[in-house]
Amino acid sequence: MPRIGVFICHCGENIGATVDAAAVAKAAGELPGVVHAVDYKYMCSDPGQNLIKEAIREKKLTGVVVGACSPRMHEPTFRRACAEAGLNAFLCEMANLREHCSWVHEKLPETTEKAIDLVRVMVEKVKRNRPLFPINVPITKTALVLGGGIAGIQAALDIANAGHPVVLVEREASIGGHMAQLSETFPTLDCSQCILTPRMVEVAQHPNIRLYTYSELESLEGFIGNFKAVIRKKARGIDEATCTGCGACIQKCPTKKIPSEFNAHLGHRTAIYVPFPQAVPNKPVIDRAHCTYYRTGKCKLCERVCPTKALRYDQEDLLVEVAVGAVVVATGYEVKGTDFFPEYGYGRYKDVITGLQFERLASASGPTLGAIRRPSDGQVPETVVFIACAGSRDPAKGLHYCSKICCMYTAKHAMLYKHKVHHGRPYVFYMDIRAGGKMYEEFVRRAIEEDQVSYIRGRVSRIYEKNGKLIVKGVDTLLNSRPVEIAADLVVLATAMVPQPDAEALAQKMKISYDGDRFLNEAHPKLRPVEMNTAGIFVAGACQAPKDIPETVAQASGAASKVIGLFSKDELSREPVVAVVNRTAPPLFSTCVGCFLCETACPYQAIEREEIKDRNGNVLKTVARVNQGVCQGCGTCVALCRSKSIDLQGFTNEQVFAELVAL
């Protein structure tokens, strides 16, 4: 005979103010099989848990139903309490009287009635619960880091320094990401490349880091602790082991006028190239779309000048399979181009540039070697207008969010310009100045007060060209609130930060969630900021939301510490909510008839084929078997099984039907 205990929680006023908890407990006490039923103000508190433990011991309970909040919240708490009192944790069930009842209904007799129904349903279920035991799965202690910007570099170094192997995958020919493109960094104005390149070298030399540049994730399968990743190593066209990175091929390449991605299209590169001088690895790639040899079948000049004969024109993409236990996604961001803004010329005006392009103009390694010269004619601009919030915080443009870094880098740009062109006149159009951060506000004040940058609060409605000047039409919303027109030589748009163009495709490939703006969704916006909802996958950097370098590095270290924490155990304990195929006595062995409909239905490839053999090794029957390490407990196979041979532990057909009958 079952001996069930029912514990009704008031959750302070959350449940108690709407549901008559005492009445629920009283009604539950009268249900067949229930031998104990009480209510208490906070069941999750220590005294509340003790009520459960004592009742289990004294009343020799065979099952427990806690009528409280969502099982997402406190099921682990109550199951642990049951286990401590000697009851198998999986003999404890929760009836959700808060989210499913008190929070969504008014205080009415029917609300209490519904609460009683919910409890009765779970009592009928728990009567049919069986003791279950957690499944242990081994952990592959290797991490996969996607993206070799500052976020990926930091995460990879932290994990590698803790002693775990790391596979770092970068899509471009070199690691470094956007940070390598930046000139100086706010609020200290130290050189971005100078602080980044030592980290890049450290990655390349780290014995625990295997670096795949010019590579992309092809597929990801498996689950926490046991992922299988396939990496597409795109054909570089050279043999990396033989190439010494001397650069002779780059100097001789006849195709020299390809817009340089690294210089944000302000400079040129050759068809065989390294993105920038400090590239890691310093080995070139051939851009096959532009290479004369691949386009016409003739040239091969690079092969002739290569001292080590490292060119491999027939090289093909290589698929590499790696087993990893955790993944850190750090795929970064892009900025909107000037062509996104019809009112700012739709990309027609050469001297309307993005903030990222200004970084390249201001950078010593950039196309102008750090001199501020406008792209159209190379003149030093006398008047520069910076427009903050270009696209960001603009519902009409479809981008509601704040890109977060623009206020700071715009102040930095105006300052850098003023430091290089002393007589220049910088203007900044802004909506608000968001300078939250250590020394950030002081930095902006410095731009305004010491470097005399003119800040104009208002937006720009249009930019047009007239007599060689860019006329910037805007409004000053302070003081007299008047329209303003500035004849500028250069306009810098702080264009919105957006996810990589293929962020959505990558998220779908990895089965991780993303928001309406295509940024990745962390598991909890406050309390689980570096985890994804998919266990074993973590996130760092601007692919999750716009953020600056300090914040990105902090999040990367956070993600790394989560990975290291996961790798600190040898085995993972998983909930035993998995499907099982029944086994019966010979000669039947199982009611499974071996149709393997389940095999095609399973979204996780968890169904295996098991051959049942006699002592002589003759196959008697082939039946389905569920790989408990892979099964996610979705129940699709259960619904499809024609002979009703599969059941889901913890949610058996018998349990679910009993719940329905009790309603």
Place this chain on the structure above:
Amino acid sequence: MKLGYFPGCSLESSAREYNESLQAVAPLLDLELCEVPDWNCCGATAAHSLNHKLALALPARTLALAERAGFDELLVPCSACYSRLAATRRDLLANEALRQEITSIIELDYVGSTKVVSVVDVLGRAAPTIRAKASVPFLRKVACYYGCYLTRPASLTTCARPEDPQEMEAIVASAGATPLDWAFKIDCCGAALSVSRTATVAELAGRIVADAAERGAEALVVACPLCHTNLDLRRPAIERHRGVSYALPVLYITQLVGLALGLSERALGLHRHHVPVRFAPGAAAPAAAPKEN
């Protein structure tokens, strides 16, 4: 193709030539314009700055009449009328209680089956026909001027790029003209301040005329009666204000298309303009059609 037609007040008065040119062009583009019986004023600025329900009821009555007459689409040439009718249709479809209230006020049912389209919408669709039938291509540089209501608010119009629209450019190009890239195509002309504050209009409309002229436009092309008034009728005020005289005629887009299709100046009402429609001898003068009457 049969279209419901709501000329609105100005096309019967100050913008007669817009009506005349539209009526003249329509049959050549296989468009049959059927005037909505017993239509009324859209309420324009006056109604919607004073009484919200009146501002909805006036356009709703015309919409309901058009719907009752069975039109799928209602052509509204005036930009202000277009905006008011489109806004009314959107508001009534979005709010059932409001729809019931307004339909009870106008004592006519309206379910929203009739869509509101502008002259730019209709001519845009007819662009291939215009290109095919343009016997006298209008081989001149023109500045297309949209004003406010034709492209905005973006949620109300069909314009793909409200801040830098291209629809009129496509139409004039199909008629042989070269549309210019210029700076003021969606700036305000001063609108109804034409009556109360002519000096403000002289400043606002003056910038538009000046920029178009400086960029070498041979004509301004408009699709709104009020814009036309401010750029054409108010030209003396503009010229006084700026101290410059501009020989820049202002054509309705229907007039430009009509010229390309070989219609006479008189049929298109060009003689009604205050700024004379005269062009420097160039690649193609407007059709030297026989004078009527």
